[in-house]
Amino acid sequence: MTQAAPHHAGEPTPEADTTDKLIEFRNVSRVFGKGSSAVTAVDEVSFSVDRGEVFGVIGFSGAGKSTLIRMINGLEKPTTGTVTVLGQEVSRLSEMKLPKLRARIGMVFQQFNLFTSRNVAGNVAYPLKVAGWSRADREERVAELLEFVGLADKARHYPEQLSGGQKQRVGIARALAVKPDILLADESTSALDPSTTTEVLRLLRRANEELGITIVAITHEMEVIRSIADRVAVMDSGRIVEMGTAHELFSDPEDGEGSFVSTALKDRPDAEDLARIRSTSDGRLVTVSLADSAGVGEVLGTAANHQVSFEIVHGGLSTTKSSSYGLLTLSIDGEHAAVESFISELRGVGQVKEVQA
Numbered sequence: 001m002t003q004a005a006p007h008h009a010g011e012p013t014p015e016a017d018t019t020d021k022l023i024e025f026r027n028v029s030r031v032f033g034k035g036s037s038a039v040t041a042v043d044e045v046s047f048s049v050d051r052g053e054v055f056g057v058i059g060f061s062g063a064g065k066s067t068l069i070r071m072i073n074g075l076e077k078p079t080t081g082t083v084t085v086l087g088q089e090v091s092r093l094s095e096m097k098l099p100k101l102r103a104r105i106g107m108v109f110q111q112f113n114l115f116t117s118r119n120v121a122g123n124v125a126y127p128l129k130v131a132g133w134s135r136a137d138r139e140e141r142v143a144e145l146l147e148f149v150g151l152a153d154k155a156r157h158y159p160e161q162l163s164g165g166q167k168q169r170v171g172i173a174r175a176l177a178v179k180p181d182i183l184l185a186d187e188s189t190s191a192l193d194p195s196t197t198t199e200v201l202r203l204l205r206r207a208n209e210e211l212g213i214t215i216v217a218i219t220h221e222m223e224v225i226r227s228i229a230d231r232v233a234v235m236d237s238g239r240i241v242e243m244g245t246a247h248e249l250f251s252d253p254e255d256g257e258g259s260f261v262s263t264a265l266k267d268r269p270d271a272e273d274l275a276r277i278r279s280t281s282d283g284r285l286v287t288v289s290l291a292d293s294a295g296v297g298e299v300l301g302t303a304a305n306h307q308v309s310f311e312i313v314h315g316g317l318s319t320t321k322s323s324s325y326g327l328l329t330l331s332i333d334g335e336h337a338a339v340e341s342f343i344s345e346l347r348g349v350g351q352v353k354e355v356q357a
């Protein structure tokens with residue numbers, strides 16, 4: 001990346017922030033402990049996040065997601081490698097400069113972390129007070145933010161009077177208060193029920209689309225990635241094992257036992273499903289991965305012309321932030337040659353794999 005020469009030892013100038021790569025990890029590892037008890041929480045990770053992107057990091061518990069996100073705002077330091085945020089190498093910033101960088105990075109937490117003794121307006125105003133905003137400016141900004149998150153009528157309520165979803169909306173308003181460039185969302189919906197999750201995800205999406213804020217969201221919930229992420233990194237044992245657009249990941253997940261995406265999507269029938277399917281149907285089983293669900297209906301509609309019949313025995317169609325995809329398992333009945341010709345037609349709309357029953 002392009003970066004201006006440091007103006008004195010180890011501290012790049014703020015003007016270095018001219019790049020569209022807001023965050024860059026280069027060969028970053030973080031090891032906790034020493035010797036035989038050492039744990040490599042993050043292992044040789046490299047990726048970058050562009051301005052305006054929603055970047056999701058997903059993986060099983062203990063994969064290293066929290067450690068990774070904490071390196072973005074300097075709460076953790078890499079053992080090796082470099083983390084550059086807004087043009088500045090985080091671990092080289094002085095105690096004086098780190099708070100300035102942190103002020104440009106908002107954070108939303110799983111447990112909301114609101115001040116119970118302050119009301120909603122007081123919680124949202126807090127970072128503005130720390131940043132030295134005048135009372136009049138604070139009041140104006142708080143009103144604007146509460147309007148944005150749909151809680152204008154709750155300004156004088158205390159956190160204990162709010163639902164989980166409302167508390168998280170206060171958390172988001174507070175994180176956005178000082179107009180940061182980056183929002184870090186650490187399992188922001190994990191404590192919420194499904195309908196509240198949707199409401200909070202919709203708000204994060206609006207923050208990205210309407211305010212242009214770059215978001216890094218770490219989660220173990222596929223739904224979060226599916227509905228807001230542009231690009232995704234899948235972490236396993238400290239490493240990034242898959243990375244791509246949300247669409248690539250969902251429409252063509254890595255096969256194999258233990259692959260996070262395959263397991264979470266349950267995209268292919270497992271042994272139990274197969275036994276159930278086999279007890280009711282003896283057709284040829286294939287899985288069709290659709291990178292785009294357009295066209296599949298038309299092909300399925302030609303089954304009768306091919307003199308085959310089929311049944312969708314597993315999977316379905318779904319959408320990501322920007323597109324649709326599908327993973328269908330079909331049981332196809334008919335003469336061998338007819339089934340073959342129907343399958344070759346299916347290959348025109350997706351990737352077809354035989355399912356070994």
Ligand SMILES: Nc1ncnc2c1ncn2[C@@H]1O[C@H](COP(=O)(O)OP(=O)(O)OP(=O)(O)O)[C@@H](O)[C@H]1O
Binds near residue numbers: 033040060065
């Ligand atoms: N301060 C620490 N000291 C020692 N080990 C740590 C520390 N922080 C994290 N670890 C270890 O590093 C590994 C990665 O942890 P991390 O919390 O980053 O994973 P995670 O994917 O965020 O998991 P979760 O979703 O459960 O929080 C784990 O094995 C964890 O026990």
